[in-house]
Amino acid sequence: MAKASPSDETTLEINLKDPRLAAFLAWLVPGLGHVYQGRTGKGILFFACIVGTFFYGLYIGDGRVVYASTADVFSRQFLERWQYLCQVGVGLPALPAVVQRERMRNNKEPLQLPVIGDKFMRPPYKQPPAEMPGGFESPDQTDRRRRVHHPDELAQWHYEQGEYFEIGTVFTVIAGLLNVLAIFDAYGGPLVVPPEEPKKPDDKSPDPSSDAK
Amino acid sequence: MMLESLELNSAALPLLMAMLGPLRLWYAVPLVTSVSLVCAATRHEEMGPIVIHAARFALWILVFMAIVAAVIQLLTWLQ
Numbered sequence: 001m002a003k004a005s006p007s008d009e010t011t012l013e014i015n016l017k018d019p020r021l022a023a024f025l026a027w028l029v030p031g032l033g034h035v036y037q038g039r040t041g042k043g044i045l046f047f048a049c050i051v052g053t054f055f056y057g058l059y060i061g062d063g064r065v066v067y068a069s070t071a072d073v074f075s076r077q078f079l080e081r082w083q084y085l086c087q088v089g090v091g092l093p094a095l096p097a098v099v100q101r102e103r104m105r106n107n108k109e110p111l112q113l114p115v116i117g118d119k120f121m122r123p124p125y126k127q128p129p130a131e132m133p134g135g136f137e138s139p140d141q142t143d144r145r146r147r148v149h150h151p152d153e154l155a156q157w158h159y160e161q162g163e164y165f166e167i168g169t170v171f172t173v174i175a176g177l178l179n180v181l182a183i184f185d186a187y188g189g190p191l192v193v194p195p196e197e198p199k200k201p202d203d204k205s206p207d208p209s210s211d212a213k
Numbered sequence: 214m215m216l217e218s219l220e221l222n223s224a225a226l227p228l229l230m231a232m233l234g235p236l237r238l239w240y241a242v243p244l245v246t247s248v249s250l251v252c253a254a255t256r257h258e259e260m261g262p263i264v265i266h267a268a269r270f271a272l273w274i275l276v277f278m279a280i281v282a283a284v285i286q287l288l289t290w291l292q
Contacts, residue, residue, distance in 0.1 A: 012258050042254055045263070049247035056243060167240055174244060178251045185255045192256065 014039065019187045026186035028091045030179045033186035046182045054090050054175035061168020063113075063120045064157050066094055068101040070123050081123075083169055089176030089183075097121040124153035241278070245271050 016022060017037050026033030031047030034040070058066055068084045071077035079085075088094045100110050100122045110122040128135045136156040140146040150156040158165055185191075246267075253266035 014258065039258070041260055042258070042263075045250060045254055045260075049251050053243065053247045060240075163237065167237075171240075171244060174248065178248065181251060181255045190254075190256055190258050 014189050016189060023183050023187040026183045027089070027179065030090060030182055033183070037186065050090060050175050050179050050182065051093060053178070054093055054172050057168045057171025057175065060164050060171060062161060063116045065165060065168040066097050066121050066172050067123045068097045070101055070104050083173050086173040086176040089179045091179065094176065124157060126152050245274050249274060
């Protein structure tokens with residue numbers, strides 16, 4: 001049971017129920033932990049803000065900005081895609097990247113979505129696959145009659161999307177980090193700064209009646 | 214896409230990018246809104262105080278961003 005008692009709000013008692021389960025649910029789906037605790041308004045607010053930010057970033061980045069490295073989890077190369085460690089903070093919405101990563105590690109075809117195709121949360125290829133015999137190339141942005149060749153697919157994505165790749169990455173990373181705050185809120189209640197209590201008279205201070213003697 | 218239909222040459226593209234540059238600032242609006250609302254919601258429990266706190270926090274973020282942009286612009290002029 002957590003108490004929220006800022007100076008401008010009436011004192012509230014919040015039943016956090018099982019805080020660990022609430023924190024797990026809050027990670028799995030942003031706001032779900034709060035709904036479980038009966039804090040439905042905050043749950044909807046967290047869901048709308050965090051999931052909205054995440055999917056807007058994914059939309060800006062054309063579905064490519066959320067992906068996990070195909071390197072071993074405990075290797076240094078895995079941290080080259082450190083952004084995913086932040087993005088996975090949103091829980092379920094970022095987990096298809098893990099499925100895509102595992103499929104690529106096992107040399108399986110990545111999952112395809114109807115409109116987006118196979119680029120949805122798929123790690124970029126380092127070597128061109130069989131269906132790309134010409135390698136990674138895209139039209140020159142200043143003269144579309146020419147073609148630009150890229151060393152790997154990540155370079156191609158950066159070239160084709162320009163700053164929108166970075167903007168989409170920032171949106172999805174911030175969404176994941178915001179959900180960390182929401183998880184703590186589900187676990188421990190709101191971070192309320194308690195109002196300053198009036199100072200109690202010091203017991204060790206000399207008795208005023210003794211001064212009069 | 215309109216950009217693809219246009220035959221952009223190397224002189225026109227930087228000009229177009231300079232014209233479109235300030236539009237990119239609008240991407241900050243949804244980000245600032247969601248960040249301020251979520252941060253405010255971790256400090257209050259009721260919607261009224263959350264919205265008031267979020268408005269003050271959003272203003273604080275925008276002022277901070279403006280100050281940083283001004284410093285960077287100043288450094289650019291001094292370069």
